[in-house]
Amino acid sequence: MFVETGHYALTLALGLSLVQFLMPLWGATVRDGALAAIATPAALAAFACVALAFSALTYAYATSDFSLVNVVENSHSLKPFVYKLTGVWGNHEGSMLLWVLILTLFGAMVALSRRAVPSRLRHLTLAIQGAVAFAFLAFIEFTSNPFLRLDPAPFEGQDLNPILQDPGLAVHPPLLYIGYVGFSISFAFALAALIEGRIDAVWARAVRPWTLTAWLFLTLGIAMGSYWAYYELGWGGWWFWDPVENASLMPWLAGTALLHSTIVMEKRDALKVWTILLAILTFSLSLLGTFLVRSGVLTSVHSFATDPTRGAFILAILVVFIGGGFALFAWRAPLLRQGGLFAPVSREGALVVNNLLLVTACATVFIGTLYPLALEALTGAKISVGEPFFNATFLPIVMPLLALIPIGQTIAWKRGDLLGTLQRLWVAYGAGIAGALVVLALVRGGPVLALVGIGLGVYLVVGSAVDIFHRAGGARVALPVMLRRALGLPRSAWGTAIAHAGVGITVLGIAAQAWSTETLAVVNRGDLVSAGGYTLRLDAVFPRTAHNYREDVARFTVLRDGRIVGTVEGAKRLYVTRGMPTTEAGIMTLGPSQLYVSVGEPQPSGGLGVRIYWKPYVLFVWLGAVVMAAGGLLSLTDRRLRVAAPAAARARMVPAE
Amino acid sequence: MRRFLPVFAAVLLLALPALAVQPDEVLRDPALEARARAISAELRCLVCQNQSIDDSDAPLARDLRILVRERLSAGDSDEEVRNFVVARYGDFVLLRPPFNWQTALLWGGPFLVLLAGIAAIVTAARRRRTEVAAIAPLSDEEKARLAALLEGRDQDA
Numbered sequence: 001m002f003v004e005t006g007h008y009a010l011t012l013a014l015g016l017s018l019v020q021f022l023m024p025l026w027g028a029t030v031r032d033g034a035l036a037a038i039a040t041p042a043a044l045a046a047f048a049c050v051a052l053a054f055s056a057l058t059y060a061y062a063t064s065d066f067s068l069v070n071v072v073e074n075s076h077s078l079k080p081f082v083y084k085l086t087g088v089w090g091n092h093e094g095s096m097l098l099w100v101l102i103l104t105l106f107g108a109m110v111a112l113s114r115r116a117v118p119s120r121l122r123h124l125t126l127a128i129q130g131a132v133a134f135a136f137l138a139f140i141e142f143t144s145n146p147f148l149r150l151d152p153a154p155f156e157g158q159d160l161n162p163i164l165q166d167p168g169l170a171v172h173p174p175l176l177y178i179g180y181v182g183f184s185i186s187f188a189f190a191l192a193a194l195i196e197g198r199i200d201a202v203w204a205r206a207v208r209p210w211t212l213t214a215w216l217f218l219t220l221g222i223a224m225g226s227y228w229a230y231y232e233l234g235w236g237g238w239w240f241w242d243p244v245e246n247a248s249l250m251p252w253l254a255g256t257a258l259l260h261s262t263i264v265m266e267k268r269d270a271l272k273v274w275t276i277l278l279a280i281l282t283f284s285l286s287l288l289g290t291f292l293v294r295s296g297v298l299t300s301v302h303s304f305a306t307d308p309t310r311g312a313f314i315l316a317i318l319v320v321f322i323g324g325g326f327a328l329f330a331w332r333a334p335l336l337r338q339g340g341l342f343a344p345v346s347r348e349g350a351l352v353v354n355n356l357l358l359v360t361a362c363a364t365v366f367i368g369t370l371y372p373l374a375l376e377a378l379t380g381a382k383i384s385v386g387e388p389f390f391n392a393t394f395l396p397i398v399m400p401l402l403a404l405i406p407i408g409q410t411i412a413w414k415r416g417d418l419l420g421t422l423q424r425l426w427v428a429y430g431a432g433i434a435g436a437l438v439v440l441a442l443v444r445g446g447p448v449l450a451l452v453g454i455g456l457g458v459y460l461v462v463g464s465a466v467d468i469f470h471r472a473g474g475a476r477v478a479l480p481v482m483l484r485r486a487l488g489l490p491r492s493a494w495g496t497a498i499a500h501a502g503v504g505i506t507v508l509g510i511a512a513q514a515w516s517t518e519t520l521a522v523v524n525r526g527d528l529v530s531a532g533g534y535t536l537r538l539d540a541v542f543p544r545t546a547h548n549y550r551e552d553v554a555r556f557t558v559l560r561d562g563r564i565v566g567t568v569e570g571a572k573r574l575y576v577t578r579g580m581p582t583t584e585a586g587i588m589t590l591g592p593s594q595l596y597v598s599v600g601e602p603q604p605s606g607g608l609g610v611r612i613y614w615k616p617y618v619l620f621v622w623l624g625a626v627v628m629a630a631g632g633l634l635s636l637t638d639r640r641l642r643v644a645a646p647a648a649a650r651a652r653m654v655p656a657e
Numbered sequence: 658m659r660r661f662l663p664v665f666a667a668v669l670l671l672a673l674p675a676l677a678v679q680p681d682e683v684l685r686d687p688a689l690e691a692r693a694r695a696i697s698a699e700l701r702c703l704v705c706q707n708q709s710i711d712d713s714d715a716p717l718a719r720d721l722r723i724l725v726r727e728r729l730s731a732g733d734s735d736e737e738v739r740n741f742v743v744a745r746y747g748d749f750v751l752l753r754p755p756f757n758w759q760t761a762l763l764w765g766g767p768f769l770v771l772l773a774g775i776a777a778i779v780t781a782a783r784r785r786r787t788e789v790a791a792i793a794p795l796s797d798e799e800k801a802r803l804a805a806l807l808e809g810r811d812q813d814a
Contacts, residue, residue, distance in 0.1 A: 235712055242707050344782070356774045364767040371763045381759055384701045386709065386752025393767050522680045600679070609680050 003068065006056020007147035010097075013049035013104065014137040016042050020107070020130030024123040028195070033119065039126035040111045046133060047108035054088075054101045057146050061088050067153035070094065070146045076159035076577055078548050086170040087160045092294065092310075093146035095173060099290070100136050102174070102181045106210075107133060110185060117206045124192035125185070132184050135317045143310045159577035162549065168228035176221030176248060180286040182214025183255055187283030190276045191325060194332040199276065204266035207279070209636055211262060215255045216632035222248050223625030234583035234598045236518070236613045238621060241390045246369040247289030253362035254282040257355045264351050268413060270342060273333050274355070280325040284318075285362070291318050292369075343415040350408030350416075357401040364393050395449075402456050402507060405500050406463025410470060428466050432459030446514055453511025460504025464497040495635025502627030509592075509620025517614045522607040532614025534595060535559045539567070541608060549575045551584065554599045554608060558588055565590070570599035570610070592619040678711065679719065684726055693726050696738055699752050700725070709752055 020042035027036025060068050061084050064077045074091040075084055083090075089098040107129045110122060117125070140146070189207040193199040225248070230238040239245065258278040264271045295311030342348035368385045375381055406428055411421045435458030436451045471493060472486035521529050523538045530536070536556040544553050551573035558565045570586035586597035593616045600609035678697075684690040697711035702718040710718040710725075721742065728738045742750055754760045762769075795803065 237712070240707065341785070352778060356771070356778065360767060360771045360774060363770040367763060367766040367770075371760075371766075375759060379759070382747070382749040383754045383760060383763075384707075384749055384752050385754055385763065386699075386701065386707060388699050388753035389763075392753070393764075397767065397771070520678060520680055520683060603680065605681075 002056050003060050003065065003147055003149075006053040006059075007145075009049040009056070010053040010137065010147070011141065013046045013053065013100075014134065014141060016046040016049060017104075017130045017133040017137055020046060021127050021134055022130075024127035024130075028120070028124060036123040037119070039123045039130065043104070043107040043111040043126050043130065046130070047104040050097075050101050050104045050137075053147075054097055057094060057097060058085060058088050061085060064157065066155070066157055067149050067151070068146075069148045069150045072150060072154055072157045074160050075157040076548065077156060079160060079165065080547070082170070083160060083165045087164070089173050090160050090164040090169055093140070093144045095177075096136065096140050096144050096294075097146055098173065099177050099181060100133060100140060102177050103129070103133050103136065103184060106181060106185050110188075110210075116209075118202065120196065121189070121192055121203065121206065124195050125188045128188035128191045129184065132188070132321065135320070139310075139313050139317065143313050159548070159575065162573070162575035162578065162580050162582050163232060165548075165575075166228065166232060168224065168232065172221060172224045172228055174221075175217050175224055179214050179218025179221050179255075180248075180251060180289065182210060182217060183251060183258075183279075183283045183286050185210040186214065186255075186258060186279040187321075187325065190279035191328055193276060193336075194328050197332060197335040199265075199272050199336050201266050201269055204262050204275070208259075208262050208266060211255065211259055211279075212632050212636050215252075215259050216629040216636070218248070218252050218255060219625050219629045219632070222252060223622045223629075227622050230618075231585055231587055232582075234585045235611070236516075236585075236596050236598070236615065238618070241368070241387045243369050244293055246365050247292045250362050250365050250369075251282055251285040251289060253358050253365065254278060254285050257358040257362070258282050260351050260354050260358075264348050268342065268348055270348055271352070271355075272336050276333065276336070277329060278355070278359075280322075280329060284322040284325065285366075287314075287318050287321060291315060342413070345411070345418050346416040347408065347411050347413045350404060350411055353404060354401065354408060357397055357404075361394060361397045361401070364397060365390070368393070399452070399456065402460060402503065405460055405503065406467065409463065409467045409496060409500060424470055425463055425466055428459045428463035431462040432456065434458075443515055450511045450514030453507055453514075457504045457506075457508030457511060460507060461501045464501040464504070467500075468494070468497050490638055492635045492638040495631045495633075495638065497631070498634060499628045499631025502624045502629075502631055504624070505620050505627055506622075506624025509617055509622075509624060512617035512620065513615065515616050516618070519612045519614075520609075521612070522603050522605070522609055524607045527607075529610070529612055531595060531612045532593065532616065533560065534565065534590075534614075536568070536595070536597070536612060538608070538610075544571075548577065549573050552599075554586075554597075554610065556586070556597060558595060568595060568597050570597040572599055572601075589619065592617045592623070594618050678722060682719070682722055682726065684730065689726075689729050692735060693722070693729055696725055696729075696735055697722055700739075700742060701750050701752050703746060703750060 020039050023038040023042065024036040027033065027038070057070070059065075060071050061075055062081070064071065064075060064084065066072050066075075070091060070093050074094075075087050079087065087094075089095040107126060110117065110125055110129065113122070186207055189203065189210070193203055222245075225245070226238045229240070230236065258275065261271050261275045261278055265275045291311070291314045294314055368389055372383050372385050375383060406425055407418075407421055410424055411418070432455040436455035439454045440446070440451055468486055468489065469482070471489055472482045474482070477485070517531060519529055519531050521527075523529060525538055525540065528535050528537050536558055538554060539557050540553075540555045542553055542555075544551050551571040553569050553571045555567055555569045557567050566588060568586040568588040571584040573582045573584050574580070575582065583598060586599075588595040588597075593614070596613040596615055598611040598613070600611065602608050678694070684693060694711060698709050700710045700721060702708045702710045702713035702715055702721075704715050704717050705713045708718075710721045725738055725742070728741055733741065739751070748755060754763060756764050
């Protein structure tokens, strides 16, 4: 019965989102504020309804209600309880419901942010938000209903894909979706500004927290997904330039550009039209990502054509929102007045270059991901675009961008002094070069690109510290004064510095992988294998069973200089219900580095095939992303984003730093 | 079934079990083996999605890996090995697509986007400069209003 209630609530949400979409537009047309204000309760009620629907599905999963097709296909009574819950979004229908839940949650939050957003802007934003919610709720209702019943109900379900039975599933999709969906708010704000024909610093200040929130969750979501793939796949890779990964990287790159251009708009009233365009572009890429993953077009152009309902529906949503967004932009953008002036060499100028490079990087990923599909559809020719292509095209764009970060961070607004800025950063350059040389001396050689990467990483981290140092007065004031001033700097300044240092940490981690090693061996019990200064001894190979899988475990003792450091276990696992094998990598974390053991097949000649990787500083890859997100979070708590925007903004002119 | 799986599953599913290169495939000569690994990393496993033969444990990938090693042992250059494989499987097998008329836009695309971006920025900057030159100074009425606003701000602060 609760399931039907959920279905009913979902349908009700569909109707409410239509109200949320149309009423503010009507209200705006006839200039009736009370009519437009209906958007607020509609948004809140839509969220409540979707939350109820989501609870109903969760309840069905928790109680293993096999009268639901969705539960039968993706659950099993013996599955651990936590995976029954996370399994709600471990399938197409459920994950779309999660998508809409987050979408309406954001809508409800905008509806409640009365102090931060002027009412007209808020109502129009809710209208656009309602339109997006309506489209996706309709998509769920008509093509992906998770509440379909099955009669007669089977006694047992088909279990969840074993790869998804992992804590990663609990965390990764919600984080990623908050990121994707969060950009719908920036999109809605952009369209609302276009409809109003007015855009100013108040707009920028109102939209920035949402963009920042979406960005920081997307950052964490991508990093989490990357780490999940790293330990789950069992071959030590952490980024594969897979279309599915690219689908999340594109909105991240565009969103990062948006975050930076919004700063220019907020502080200097410039780049308005461009910021609006970027906001539309970023959410378009989020939608594109959803389309790519959901439609099956990636598997093959043809499989998309054979079962087109879902794909065609999302494609229609894509066309309406992206097309509509850009059409509205083309029509209304000329109305927007341009603001502040700046010289080419200035903070604004640096942020323009930042945007140029980020958008080019994004376009590169876009072209690389979609070109094979387009070529096959148009000419029938099949080509592959893989990692070598992206390494050859993406890196030359991103490396100059990285080199520019500390410069852009320190240069003055409006009219900057390039020479002075470069001089101020001499410590950072010195540290970068020294870092690369130290690594060169320690490891005696290595790829040039990796050494450049080490240098860049150190330069970014030190450059961020230099930025804070100079903002706090630098060497001109006494040390205690400098420290006190540094602590008193706005949180957004610290957030920027920390996020940029995070980029440096990730770059260091990536560069360090040039020195990772891979040892392939056939081992019998008692055999020794060495990797990264450690020695692994195979102690035992034994079978083990758990409630829904059985596995063959290989246990190694890890030694360093004859002393035991610990044990690490790798396994080959078989999930019984689906008869699906997986490889469970054995990972031992040693500081920021890891030993990674992947167990293979028993060899015909006797012994066990194993692959042992030494991954120096590999945790830096993800740690950097966490630091970036932490910087974003700190910036989000900045005073000017917390206080009531419109009134305070006018009273407190922001000084050019 | 696969395409109904969510974002996160799709990546993972395509690359199931591990241990691609088997110990019995490895060549004795480390230099030759290193070349084999480098070539394998840029050849697509044709029955997988977005996986090189070096990473895949599909039987076809193993056959190709052994083929690459046989050619190398027979004294072929890297280029000859690649041509040998392409002659049998077409350009599809190359993860780094060759530059030809079909891929011109692929390789040139990022560069074109960058150029277009630079052109757009330069044009916008030029237009701004001429527009700004044409802006009239403040009228007396506006000056009075500005003064009033500034005064109001002082009181607030």
